[in-house]
Amino acid sequence: MSRTETREKIVETAARLLQEHGAAAVTVRAVAQAAGLQAPALYRFFEDKDALLDAVAEYVFTTYVAAKSDTAGTGDPVADLRAGWDAHIGFGLANAALFGLLVVPGRVSPAAEAGLAVLRGRIHRVAETGRLRVPEPLAVELVHAAGTGTVLTLLAAPPASRDLGLADAMWEAVTHRILTGDPAPDAGPAPLTDAERALLAEWLARPRR
Structure with missing residues (x-):
């Protein structure tokens, strides 16, 4: 097995343990044992547990980020x-x-940063339509905070008791704060200053050949 294949096996094993048993189950010893390796072998691929968890997050998050892309x-x-x-x-x-x-x-996490980069791009495109009523960085922070808070609130409740209408209500609340009602009309050319009007009048008054 090549080094790349071994690393992929470690990450896939850690992702499976995380999905099936939660974060507490993802220890260096447990991942190594499940992958058929000695614990010290993992340190040849990952500096520490946090580095391994970052790799797991990127592995699981890749499909999600790709689905959110342009x-x-x-x-x-x-x-x-x-x-x-x-x-x-x-x-x-x-x-x-x-x-x-x-x-x-x-x-x-690099995976979380990747997701934020996609969100920034989408907010920027909304801004280009004239529908953003707040600065782009603030809009990104509000949408990100609202989304994260909504997920954490729903996860805190038993699955059978989760009201998924909360996500819709939160979306309405945050977009009411960051979006205008309709696309901004084309403002047309900026009005001329007094100096520009004087220069234009002088130019128009010149005799033509």
Whole structure:
């Protein structure tokens, strides 16, 4: 087995343990044993447990980020933003243990950064339509915070008691804060300053040959 194949096996094994047994089950010893390796062998691929968990997050998150990318946009930036919101909520509920790792305060996962980069791009395209009423960085923070909070709130409740209408209500609340009601009309050319008007008048008054 090549080095690349061994690394992939370790990551896939850790992802399976995370999915089946939660974050507490993902220890260096447990992952090594499940992968058929000695524990010290993992340190040839990952500096520490956090590095392994980052690799797991990227592995599981890759498909999700790809689905949020620009390859299948609807042509409506607001609709694309909503689709990303729904995907974020769905991913969090389907991957509770991994989602918890992605939102640990003070720990920035490359996978989480990739997701934020997609969100920034979608917010920017909404801004280009004239429908954003707040600065882009604030809009990103509000959507990200609302989405993360919604997932964590739903995960805190037993599955049978989760009200998925919360996600819709939160979407309505955050978009009411960041979006205008309709696309901004074309403002047309900026009005001329006094100096520009004087220069134009002087130019128009010149005799033509």
